Amino acid sequence: MVQLIADMPPGTLGFRVSGRLTHEDYAEVLVPPLRKAVEAGERLRVLYVIGPDLHMEPAALWEDIKVDVQLGIKHRAAWERIAV
Secondary structure (H helix, E strand, O other): OEEEEOOOOOOOEEEEEOOEEOHHHHHHHHHHHHHHHHHOOOOEEEEEEEOOOOEEOHHHHHHHHHHHHHHHHOOHHHEEEEEO
């Protein structure tokens, strides 16, 4: 499960990741705010808080690779900081 952390400083996205991580978590919760920020020309500062019980479904692992290519490699200059 991915949850957007609401009380982050301006210009920073925060996500809490725990339990079973699914393709839908990526498509519906994680990717939209990242894509919106990249398309708006914003610098990405992202915090991931990962729970000890994280388990990625195979489809989620594939989605992670796609996100890395679409939002990571292609928009490398947009990424300012990442904290895990």
